[in-house]
Amino acid sequence: MNGKEFLNSKWIDEAKKPDAKINVQQKFNQWSNRVKNTGILNKAKELWSYIISGQVSGTEKVEVLAALLYIISPIDLIPDFIPVAGWLDDMGVAAFALSLIMNKISNIDLNAPIAGTNETVPVSDSPVKDFQYKNGLSYEIEDLKDVAYELDATEWIAYAEDIEEKLDSSFFSVMFVGRYSSGKSTLINAFLGKKLLPVSAIATRRPITYIMMGSEEKLYSESRQGEITIHENVSELLDKENKCLEEANRISLFLPSKFLSDQLCFIDTPGLEDPNQDFSNMTLQAAPTADALVMVIHIGYTQSAADWAFLKDMLRDDRDRKVFVVLNHADTINNEQINNVIETISKSLNDLNIPKTRIFALSAKNACERIFAGETPDRRFNDFKTALLGFLNKSRKFERERIIRQQVNVLSNKLKDTCATYVDLQEKTLAEKKSILEQLANKRKQAEKLIDNEERKIERKVLELENRFLSNFESFCNDLRREVQRHVDRATLDQLRADYGLSNNIKIKIREFIEKHLRDIHAELGDFTYGCISKLHNELQKTNFPIEIERDESVIIKNPDLIIVGGLFIAWPILGIMSFAALAAGALFGRSYIESMIKNILEKQGKEKARRAILAQLDEQLTSFKKDFTIHIHEHFNQLRNDCIAKIKSSMLENIGTAYTVAHKDIADVDMIAQKARKLLPRFEKQYKY
Numbered sequence: 001m002n003g004k005e006f007l008n009s010k011w012i013d014e015a016k017k018p019d020a021k022i023n024v025q026q027k028f029n030q031w032s033n034r035v036k037n038t039g040i041l042n043k044a045k046e047l048w049s050y051i052i053s054g055q056v057s058g059t060e061k062v063e064v065l066a067a068l069l070y071i072i073s074p075i076d077l078i079p080d081f082i083p084v085a086g087w088l089d090d091m092g093v094a095a096f097a098l099s100l101i102m103n104k105i106s107n108i109d110l111n112a113p114i115a116g117t118n119e120t121v122p123v124s125d126s127p128v129k130d131f132q133y134k135n136g137l138s139y140e141i142e143d144l145k146d147v148a149y150e151l152d153a154t155e156w157i158a159y160a161e162d163i164e165e166k167l168d169s170s171f172f173s174v175m176f177v178g179r180y181s182s183g184k185s186t187l188i189n190a191f192l193g194k195k196l197l198p199v200s201a202i203a204t205r206r207p208i209t210y211i212m213m214g215s216e217e218k219l220y221s222e223s224r225q226g227e228i229t230i231h232e233n234v235s236e237l238l239d240k241e242n243k244c245l246e247e248a249n250r251i252s253l254f255l256p257s258k259f260l261s262d263q264l265c266f267i268d269t270p271g272l273e274d275p276n277q278d279f280s281n282m283t284l285q286a287a288p289t290a291d292a293l294v295m296v297i298h299i300g301y302t303q304s305a306a307d308w309a310f311l312k313d314m315l316r317d318d319r320d321r322k323v324f325v326v327l328n329h330a331d332t333i334n335n336e337q338i339n340n341v342i343e344t345i346s347k348s349l350n351d352l353n354i355p356k357t358r359i360f361a362l363s364a365k366n367a368c369e370r371i372f373a374g375e376t377p378d379r380r381f382n383d384f385k386t387a388l389l390g391f392l393n394k395s396r397k398f399e400r401e402r403i404i405r406q407q408v409n410v411l412s413n414k415l416k417d418t419c420a421t422y423v424d425l426q427e428k429t430l431a432e433k434k435s436i437l438e439q440l441a442n443k444r445k446q447a448e449k450l451i452d453n454e455e456r457k458i459e460r461k462v463l464e465l466e467n468r469f470l471s472n473f474e475s476f477c478n479d480l481r482r483e484v485q486r487h488v489d490r491a492t493l494d495q496l497r498a499d500y501g502l503s504n505n506i507k508i509k510i511r512e513f514i515e516k517h518l519r520d521i522h523a524e525l526g527d528f529t530y531g532c533i534s535k536l537h538n539e540l541q542k543t544n545f546p547i548e549i550e551r552d553e554s555v556i557i558k559n560p561d562l563i564i565v566g567g568l569f570i571a572w573p574i575l576g577i578m579s580f581a582a583l584a585a586g587a588l589f590g591r592s593y594i595e596s597m598i599k600n601i602l603e604k605q606g607k608e609k610a611r612r613a614i615l616a617q618l619d620e621q622l623t624s625f626k627k628d629f630t631i632h633i634h635e636h637f638n639q640l641r642n643d644c645i646a647k648i649k650s651s652m653l654e655n656i657g658t659a660y661t662v663a664h665k666d667i668a669d670v671d672m673i674a675q676k677a678r679k680l681l682p683r684f685e686k687q688y689k690y
Ligand SMILES: Nc1nc2c(ncn2[C@@H]2O[C@H](COP(=O)(O)OP(=O)(O)OP(=O)(O)O)[C@@H](O)[C@H]2O)c(=O)[nH]1
Pocket: 178, 179, 180, 181, 182, 183, 184, 185, 186, 187, 198, 199, 200, 201, 202, 203, 204, 205, 269, 270, 271, 272, 328, 329, 330, 331, 332, 362, 363, 364, 365, 366
């Protein structure tokens, strides 16, 4: 589809409908959580922010909405009946459609006031990004990036961008759900140590509220039309008559609370069975995206059908979903009764894969009273808090946060050192400056050669691994073909007719193969990269690079297990590849498809002809699957290579950064940057410490 075709496509018609914007808005979050392609994601976010910027003209609005509808739509079709190759093409077309429009709007000032409010959103590059993802860490990185720009430290700008990329969309969300008036908001208030969320004996008329870490207290709401309002004071939340909040689509509350930590998002939801079904529906829609659920149930009312239906629904597709069950209002019954309720309920919960260790009886109200009065809360609340926080600390996303935090600290320290280096240099005589810069430049050249060497090694290794994988895959496909042939040969006509296992078996086998082989390859490459990094450290130490080479073990990841969750492999889209494989296998060997094919053939032909026809079909399917898959795998290995090389570069940068950055500047640069550096230095005194 080219630009002209796009402008005449059904998407434009769709975008002209009055509910187009709401339609996009409703799907956008879900889509952005699932989409793997960050390029498209960022473009889509920019487009969305353009829509809500209020500066969009009528026709442009239609075009932008059409592009958004276009790229968001495929997700509705996943997983079973997508023609895979077609879908991938669509992603290409979407990028094209987007660039078409992006060219038009690149000059728009996203900082201008938003329609319907007097406020501007404090944007960096995109209000949506700001609204959804900005938190303590990203503000900090943004700040440090500014410093890096001032110092003209290209390497550190790239390093900061790298961290930013890792940070995006990596919130860990804990969603509090349950019937209205079960005490969800009271419980969250107890965690926050402050009465921030409205509590009331009747159902609260509020949409989903996201609570995140921010540099200061801030309250935003987003209307159903996508307009963002910044509220003057977070205490507006408590105003039960506030229409703007009541009618909002979502509320975001930012707090400088240590407890929330950088990547944690607590989510308060409207109650299930809320008298206003629209509110309950918001919860039902958002719940599947939460990383962990806290199910709050009134201890005196544990048999709510809505609660149980909800839990079953949540756990049907994902048996391992983390659910904590809080039996609240425990102050209203005695200890013996509490134990009885726990006994009764734990059996049913156990059937749903929720162990007794994740069931807690407590009184959120008592906890609040004590905490607000500056007292320590009782054991029941503390047990729950310890369990929830313990779980969060162990979770993988927090492992990632820890690594990101470490990198932010490195960035901050290095920039501070760089400032100091410039300031020192400026105080030297001209001759001294000249000689120091020359020396540094030489060393940098040496270092670059060494790094280059290791990069080549990685390239060779990745190529070797890719070839090995592809040749294993080829023999796997041949084995699979033989196996299917044996199966078809042996089966009677009736058996073939009744055969529902074949396509599923093929799917499972493909998945298992990919999973096992890619994991092995990732582990091997992880070890190899670690080897390269260690070698570089040793070599660089020998060249005596004049700035301290701290051998910071924490940036080197040794254990392949850790690599999968740690810094290096975080971005590796193994899951993307696997879901692609499942998708492809699903589309090619999907039950309905292969079974109806067999049925059709069998009805018309005798056994021998049917056998041949089935195999011919299978061959055709396998060949096209292999073709698609090889392209995907090649992309994956490209990504692996880039990630490993980036890891080597950043590890080196972390160790020799200061000198490295200064090394290629000339004297005029040094003097100019040094002046800025002198001004920047005090910033490090007060900032970047949590
Ligand atoms: N006795 C007692 N009352 C509680 C407890 N927790 C909450 N409440 C009361 O129960 C009522 C509902 O509490 P909320 O925190 O607003 O409940 P919610 O689940 O957020 O309700 P919605 O937002 O309307 O879905 C309020 O009157 C609270 O004071 C508790 O542990 N014990």
